[in-house]
Amino acid sequence: MTRRIVLALLALTVVLVAAAAVPLGLSITQREHLAFRDKAQAATRVIAASAEEYLSDRAPADEMNADLAAAAKAGDCAAVYDMNGRLVASTPCQAAQAPELAAETLTGREPEPPETDGRLLAAEPVGTFRQPDGAVVLARSAAPLNARIAVTWAWTGLVAVAGIAASALVSVRLARWVNRPLTTLDTAAHKLGEGRLGERAVVDSGPPEVRRLAATFNTMAARTENLIHGHQAVIADVSHQLRTPLAALRLRLDLLATAAPESAPELLASAQEEVARLSRLVDGLLAVARAEQTVPRPVPVRVDEVVADRITAWEPVAQERGIHLTSNSRAAGPVALGKGDLEQVLDNLLANALDAVPDGGTVTIDSTSVAGAVRVRVMDDGPGMTPEARAVAFHRFGNPKARGSGLGLAIVHRLITANGGTIALEETPGGGLTVVLDLPWWHDRRTP
Template sequence: MRRRVLIVLMIYSTVVVLALSVPLAVLVGRERVQRFGENRAAAATFFAELSSREDDSGLPRLRESVERYNSLYDEGIAVLDRNGQARAMSGLDVERPDVQQAIAGALRNQRVDFPSGLTPWSQPSVLVAAPVGGGTQVDGAVVIAASTDAARRDVATAWIVIAAGALLILATIVVIAAALSRWVVRPLTVLSSRVHSFGDKFHTPLSIDEPQQPMPATPTSTAYVGPPEVRELSGAFDAMAEDVETATAAQRRLVADTAHALRNPLAALRIRLDLLGMRVPDSAVDAHVKTTLEVDRLSTVVEDLLVLAAAETPAATQTVSCDVGATVTDRVEFWSSAMEVAGVTPSVTKSEETLLATVPEDDLIRILDALLSNATNYAGADAMVEIDYRAQGGHVVLSISDTGPGVPVDELPMLVDRFFRASSAHGEGTGLGLSIVHALTERAGGSLHVSVRRPSGLKIELAFLREC
């Protein structure tokens, strides 16, 4: 994978460098040919003006200037009259077709166009022609066979510098890309290695250095795509998830089987204690009562563990809904007598519309029973219990709050943990009630939020998807 990341970075960097260096090289060629053209055009204009000032008596001076130019720059030059006859010439064959074409154009008061750009492999010379005279009166022509050697050398030197700079930039990018690709890929490689070494049930480890064949598709996922390391890591994670799911299911079965196996012996022990109670002497009555209470507590724990194991079992995929208002009314009526005995006053805020939530009715009954039981047992005398349900967006929000002593803020996140009881709790309890509520809520796709009620008390808010 590191090699592929490096290749991608290098391709991108190469494209960027070429996009910058190629236009720069073209610009250098155009700038050089512009200076070259301006210089040679000025030379042709100079000889054209000199020819127009000199008559036949000044031909020796004109020829001397032409020969001096040819010896100095090694470029052929010819100065002709209006009939195309040479007045002064040095190093240029005027009989060449291209020269004759340039002369004809100059006599028609036209100048030869220079190439738009210059490269190291351009022609070794170009013809520069200028008319003698001005306006509509053309008295002759000047033609120079300008050498492009110096200009081509300058362009080649500039291109070499640009290429060297581009290669230096690419080399720097290679070093940076190598370090960057190692930094990006290393966590994935380390994670893959750690996943391979996790647990004894893992499948046969795959090499993280050699390419692997794509993992086969599973019933719950499509075929893996992407780099071999990612495919291999995905397969390893699927194997680990399967092992974790198997271990979780085994744990739930162990809890359920253990609780089920204990329920019958505890029931039998409770019956025997009742029978034994009829013959217990007065001195052992207190011990018998305490033993009976402990057996009852263990029976309650066993029943709660069975309910919790069932709550943590994934529900069927089919959508089930219930009427929240009707269920709340039914359960509050069921708990009203127990609340009256405990000195707790319930208050229900009903919604004006029928609210259907995507939670099984049996699960919602268990949730409400657990919450109302906690409020009855722990809110205390003269406390108010407020039950409210309402529509909020695409959810049905159910909240139960009380005006009791509440729970310390630092203990709120632990209330849904198994067997945890708040420091403010008093009386009997297993510490499994809110764990069951949390498991049933999550199984229905809902959420649970526990907060402090102001000025005192506890507020539990549940949110379920609303069925429209």
């Protein structure tokens, strides 16, 4: 990947430099040529002006000779022709003696200055173009022009090479900056795929997008690790929890096979109790798995209506056990919960409370509005739980002294937290256990 990035950036740089440097060099070269010709033409006009006084006005040739001497001193060659094309005067060098160019100028045309033997020839009529009295031809060496053009192209090429070299350096550093964290991320993903669940990617180098990708990978890896460890813990817990009722069931069946006929009904009843216990345990595990795999889609739920409905459903069970089941709901606004989640939560809490409270006890459900939430409390005056038991009550099989499967509070905790709420266990004043649920308001979920 580093090589591809470097080559791509270098190719782009070469194209951009060529697109900028070549037109610039050509433009400077053209401008130098024009400036050189304009200066040669200006020098020719100076000599033509003094020659006009000599040829047209019959003035002395001193000024014309002086201009020719100045041209020779500057390195130019010049020659003056009369209207018949005869050579009148010239510099010591003979490079400017071009009768053909002078004859063309005498016809009234302005010829394009040619370049011969490394010299640029410029021609200018003496007097007017239509009726010239003579012609001046000047030859100027193009060596200085060629030297300046060569220097211009050399600097242009040097700047282009420097730009390409700088681009190569920046491209290498950029490619490494991008590629190094991606390489470490690829290595981490490979190790994670091999089973090294603790492997994580580096998130403190590279572009922000790569850092976010590495952070997302680390989050995924952490969740994968927790999920696998959680499944391993579930398997261990299930194996441990199933071992006891299975052993008891096997013992009772063995006794039933060898027992006397009169004790067979009692042993059969005990075996049926163990089967029922196993059934409850399996149902609880299925409920936990279902709750952990569910992603709730919040809907508006009326707490007072659900509480009243569950009180009606559990009232016969409470009356059968001699327990007073009451409610006091003062929160009418809807909360945001998955469909049926609050019913399942209250069913689990009421089942636990009715199992824990002795005959004549009381179970109360109340709800009040608090800041941004509706607080629902399920209170009983049973034996309660120790602080140590409350600390692990939401874990699977967290309470070894539970009469049921020990999974009810784990299901409740999962359902509440998955919906964005909170759950806590407190001691009821006077004794007992209070389960406190804070459920988010529905309008809070809908606010952008």
